[in-house]
Amino acid sequence: MQTELIIMSEYCNKCDIEATFVEMLADEGLIDVQSVEGVLCLEPAQLPDLERYIRWHYDLSINVAGIDAIRHLLSQMESMQEEIRFLKRHLAVLSENWQ
Numbered sequence: 001m002q003t004e005l006i007i008m009s010e011y012c013n014k015c016d017i018e019a020t021f022v023e024m025l026a027d028e029g030l031i032d033v034q035s036v037e038g039v040l041c042l043e044p045a046q047l048p049d050l051e052r053y054i055r056w057h058y059d060l061s062i063n064v065a066g067i068d069a070i071r072h073l074l075s076q077m078e079s080m081q082e083e084i085r086f087l088k089r090h091l092a093v094l095s096e097n098w099q
Contacts, residue, residue, distance in 0.1 A: 006042045031050055
């Protein structure tokens with residue numbers, strides 16, 4: 001099964017963003033860029049993250065290092081929220097068994 005790819009330069013032109021910004025995101029490992037016959041391409045699954053990073057960079061003037069830090073903190077926060085949900089469920093079961 002072949003996945004359709006988005007040509008990065010066309011995406012950047014359409015969205016009026018700098019290709020170097022997307023390349024910096026890829027260099028930092030924030031998104032995956034594939035080279036197909038010398039053309040840089042993005043998988044459609046990358047778009048939600050890429051669009052979020054574009055807003056942070058262009059609307060809030062956050063650099064790539066800041067984007068990486070924010071992404072890391074949000075990931076940690078999601079993990080902690082998942083753990084809290086698990087602990088609440090576990091506590092509810094223990095409370096039911098205690099009574």
